[in-house]
Amino acid sequence: MFDKIGVGLAILYIFSSVVHYVEPRNIRTVPKSDDGAKCGYSSCHPTKPNMLNVHLIAHTHDDVGWLKTVDQYYYGSETRIQKAGVQYIIDSVVESLLRDPEKRFIYVESAFFFKWWKEQTSEMQDQVRMLVNEGRLEFIGGAWSMNDEATTHYQSVIDQFAWGLKQLNDTFGECGRPRVGWQIDPFGHSREMASMFAQMGFDGMFFGRLDYQDKDERLMTQKAEMIWHGSANLGDKSDLFSGALYNNYQAPDGFCFDILCSDQPIIDGKHSPDNNVKERVNTFLDYVKIQSIYYRTNNIIITMGGDFTYQAAQVYYKNLDKLIRYANERQANGSNINLLYSTPSCYLKSLHDAGISWPTKSDDFFPYASDPHAYWTGYFTSRPTLKRYERDGNHFLQVCKQLSALAPKRSEEFDPHLTFLRETMGIMQHHDAVTGTEKEKVALDYAKRMSVALRACSTNIRNVLNQFSTGPVSEPTSQRPFEFKTCTLLNISSCATSESNSPFALTLYNPLAHTTKEYVRVPVADYKYIVLDPTGKSLTTQVVPVPKPVAAIKHRNSIAEYELVFLASNLPAMGYKTYYIQRDDSSPVNIKPTALPKRESSYTVIENENIKLTFDTNGFLSEVTADGMTRMISQEFLYYEGATGNNAEFLNRSSGAYIFRPKDNNIRFATDHVTIEVYKGSLVEEVHQKFNDWISQVVRVYKQSTYAEFEWLVGPIPIDDEIGKEVITRFKSDIKSEGVFFTDSNGREMIKRQRNHRDTWNVKLQETVAGNYYPITTKIALEDTIARMAILTDRAQGGSSLEDGALELMVHRRLLKDDAFGVGEALNETEFGEGLIARGKTHLFVGQSYLRADVSLKAIERLVQLETLLPSWKFFSNMESYTSDQWLSSFTNTYTGISLVLPKSVHLLTLEPWHDNELLVRFEHILEKDEDSRYSKYVQFNIKDVLSAFNIENIRETTLDGNAWLDEHRRMEFVPEPEDEAYEAYATISESANGGHLLSGAKPMLGVEYSKERLGPGELGAQSNRLKRSANAGHFKLHKRRQQHVDEDSINVSLKTDDRAKYLIELSPMEIRTFVVYLAK
């Protein structure tokens, strides 16, 4: 059925001439069986046009780790923590589906599904294939996990969708391809996620959690379903139909028929004294009628399921069967309500077929609040070291993908190792993994998984780098001269090879598609070292002592007292350079670094040709000079005291893993005096600051750099006063930002924020700090007409601008109470028997906001953002068996996989092995359209020139996930309502629904008494700032469908037919293009 509609409506890509140079192997599709696959929109049960159709969605929400580890959830162990076993769920659902073709089920998390799938017999697999082909079992979402949207980076989100969808595609073909996004549990929703869904070809997305005030407003104005503009740069190809579910993702109160629930079954024994059919059906239909008031069409969606439901599927299904039967029997007596087994995509199709137009939205759904004192902004920072480790995992995954693809000779174990890391990173994106909202034991399990997966992939890398460095010799990797070890503790200046071996080799692998330079720091035991580059040239070096607070970390097991610094320049694109580093007592090059004499009475300055930082006599940063102006900019550490309470009512909410709630708005200073040491040399100038016993920092400025680096060390956060603390770094400037600041969305486009404001409703904030916090994946900034200040982070953090000119980032938190959203533990992380210590970096940019002579500051920030996300990876090898001459003459010490270096505005986002003799490649324009007059322009290049290391036979463009041909893919199109007609066209209702459901977090607030702080009309709840009209929900205005149109961005390449033109790629600002590249065998 969709084909008929789809062709009429879909965006028409004039694209077919791109293909068929040689016959490409198609992305696998399951051959149509004789009776024909009847999946997707054509498998939907029919609705009744004159009735209210109630789409019942049988579903289970299976967290890929939360209170239990991934495996504990899968196998169902640790039942005392939670009665949840995913293997039983899938077993049981499949059995029920096989028994009755009427039933439907959706499954979401590919990480769990494929674990189950691999354990099945081929007979069972065939039966499941049949269920999928008939649309009875439908995959929704389909990524490896249901990723968080606040703390995840877009690169990792795309990767984990691509991987999940690839398994579905390889296993089930077209019928396994999800059409609808299903983000029912993540704690707020990002605009970038909407954009990615759209670019992956999804027709729509449903979600569960939005601010309770926003939800109230949207329900009252029938705007819970909308067209979301996912990008300010990409036009309507980033538009996504998005719907907020009425009751998060739970069944209506009293209708959870699962064995996990205690609600009454439907008792229909004719003579049973317990017969409750009439009462139960009445209650359900009453609920249905209320819900339907808030939505526009004569269709509503009701989720019948919850966390780990359907372990005994027949129990749920049996009662659903009865509910449907007895409710629909009333149609004979005039009921106009029709219940049916459905799926989110069938519901979406009904919305589409209603032929009406829809409201639009351009901002995002952050921050999420579930009640007046529960702002889910704590998890933006929770578990800072796990958040950083996850980012390291992404970095290493990209290196591993590239090198596995570039390998001259591939080994058998390459694919399983790479897959292991891919899947582990997929799990890490889950909304209770990288978010830090899992139990401590589960967090440790995630970290352990990552550690094992990183080790697996490092064997691929060692193999490939040895092939490049030493030639294709046949002995096993372990006997090769280079170890290519990763030192995982470089962030506390610890590395066994560099400390203990001399000489040693340092190989820097640059995963970017352009040449880079970077300052390298290597932990060493002494200060007399020489560094040779691959031409044998001795480089300028500088030695800086390891900061005292770092050296003093108890569990640091290292003899390194210094860091050896040098500039690695011309690091080849997607390639490496190896340096030979040797201790040399005779060398006069390095002298023992000593701190500059203390001058209590005067200011301290560190500087280079671009930027100068001044510190006052108390040791605090006080001024920054850059771009020909001096601005007052201070930086300090402060902390909030976490609120504590019994969580029995809103006012008594504790700050916890999810929730950030400061006890009061009196922020505490870490200190009023900072002790400092200053080190200056030819490459870097540093101020080592010690704020107190548990906060210290190094502020540094490298030669030629346009920014300053702040490397902070926080912890163990003291709790002997029995007060939980949430630590922030705050940069205060004299920039007149007037309440406005900018935060990134998953590391991509910037979104404008205004203090105490939401774009689409009049917000009432009872939490003026927490309610102004936003997720910072990579960047926060503010500016006035003259000056601009931007900060890059090295991991996801919460951040805000609570005063004009000031930016703050929460770096670490340690709390003593649970916030009662289910995790059941205080966020009190410990390591080595003490509170957790975290270390990280922020980069500070200050300069002219608009009148910069050369490249704009925004463009520089973008480039640095990329280079700090994916710097070179450091590999260490003992070289004690080789003199420098032998090293120079025996090995290949530079390599590049790219012959045409890409323009700096282009990022080779992905290069990885895909199917046999295929690569998956993504190119990305990293600037927004108005960020820089030069760098924001369209760019054009030839793929063959870029990837000359490969013998390319053909390419074909795909959707963003790499699993569907772009030229063949069609999306449902929804019609936006004209802005000025928005309120004329629809009825709105003037009363809020009975408030309870609007206020509940889906993870239950234990024993909460809503009534104590229920919102009266016009108080905290929704208030439309527009005129409300009286109820008349029956009148919908129909808008004509839009005409077919050509996506203008897509034409340029396709109309040219010669071979060269085929490989010519053009990118507009923020555009990502994805290709399957076919290699000659």
Ligand SMILES: [Zn+2]
């Ligand atoms: Zn969940």
